[in-house]
Amino acid sequence: MFAQSQGGQTIYVEVVSDEQHSQIDSPFQPLTEVELAEKQRLEAVVIGAVWAAGKALQQLRDQKLYRDTHTSFERYCREQFGHSRQKSDYLIVGANIYENLTTNRCEILPTTEFQVRPLGVLETKDQVVAWGKAVEIANGKVPTHRIVKQVVREMTRDEKDNPFELGEVVGIMSLDNPDLKGKNGCWAIVTGLSKNTCDLQTWDTELEGVEIEFLQELEYTEEDCQTIQKLHGRISRLQKGSELEGTAKGVLRLLGKIERPYLTPLEEEMLKLVEKVYG
Structure with a gap:
């Protein structure tokens, strides 16, 4: 703050630094170290739950543990979990892909099933290669579904022309x-x-x-x-x-x-x- 004389009166003007300006303009609020650690812990729980759900659904499906209340896995999924059989299949395949990537020690791992869904058409070894290429395109970050899909399309161009x-x-x-x-x-x-x-x-x-x-x-x-x-x-x-x-x-x-x-x-x-x- 500095004083400025104007017409015999002293006006006090507060000087705002560039750093303060950025804080004022930003819609985000910083977290403390403790809050940041808690956020990361909770995010890991949510992400882990996605893959755990896929493995659980696979057991329910393969062992037919729904047969005491439902005649089909499809009806069981709709009435018990509120989603389609297809969605369950996606989660199951996604969980197996995630397991494959972790087994092969990929440093950057997916956070949602949708990100890895295009990898389902590849052999396990090719899934790792395709994921690595997608991560590279994404500059070392988790790649989007679109990036992964494009990589898979390029890898299977000679074998599979269907982009859908x-x-x-x-x-x-x-x-x-x-x-x-x-x-x-x-x-x-x-x-x-x-x-x-x-x-x-x-x-x-x-x-x-x-x-x-x-x-x-x-x-x-x-x-x-x-x-x-x-x-x-x-x-x-x-x-x-x-x-x-x-x-x-x-x-x-x-x-x-x-x-x-x-x-x-x-x-x-x-x-x-x-x-x-x-x-």
């Missing part, structure tokens, strides 16, 4: 394909893969062997894909119920072509109304 993966949400471009008439602009969930084709689930039907040239990558996150999968579940339940009127079918057809991984408030209200009317 199970559970991914893609866009349909019908072009001049008569088998896709009426499906242009629809979203679809990938349910099966071959070298150059995908099996798809759209809002109202299943499509088999659609060539990849008619599909568009939407670059949705895992959460985005789960949102669309839940939307499909809601639409599917309606179509299995009473015969729908033309207006109701029109609403579902509209939702089957949304170009984003969420519903607007109006779209949500429209869907809720149809659900209310048809139970």
Whole structure:
């Protein structure tokens, strides 16, 4: 603080250093050493729980420990844990990949199943190589799903041309394909893969062997894909119920072509109304 004379009056002006400026402008608040250590400990617990869940699900599945209450692992997963069989399979594969990376002493390890999901198509030794390349591209940090996917695509270019993966949400471009008439602009969930084709689930039907040239990558996150999968579940339940009127079918057809991984408030209200009317 320094004094400045102005018009016979003394005005005291506080000088703010560059360091203080950065603290004022920053939305973050520093942690003490104790708080930082606690944060890191809790983060490790959360990350470890992801892989532990995968190994636990594998035991439940392989030993059929659900058979006293459920007739299938898929129904067990939905009713007990609130997620699909596919999600459980992802967690199981992810846990095994994580175990493979730790066994091979990779210094940088994944923190989520989604980061390593693309590695599932590789042999165990190639998983380690691909992960190492992805870490290098990420400048020594944990690589994103997109980086890992790109590395895997480059490593399997001569063996596997299909860039998509199970559970991914893609866009349909019908072009001049008569088998896709009426499906242009629809979203679809990938349910099966071959070298150059995908099996798809759209809002109202299943499509088999659609060539990849008619599909568009939407670059949705895992959460985005789960949102669309839940939307499909809601639409599917309606179509299995009473015969729908033309207006109701029109609403579902509209939702089957949304170009984003969420519903607007109006779209949500429209869907809720149809659900209310048809139970």
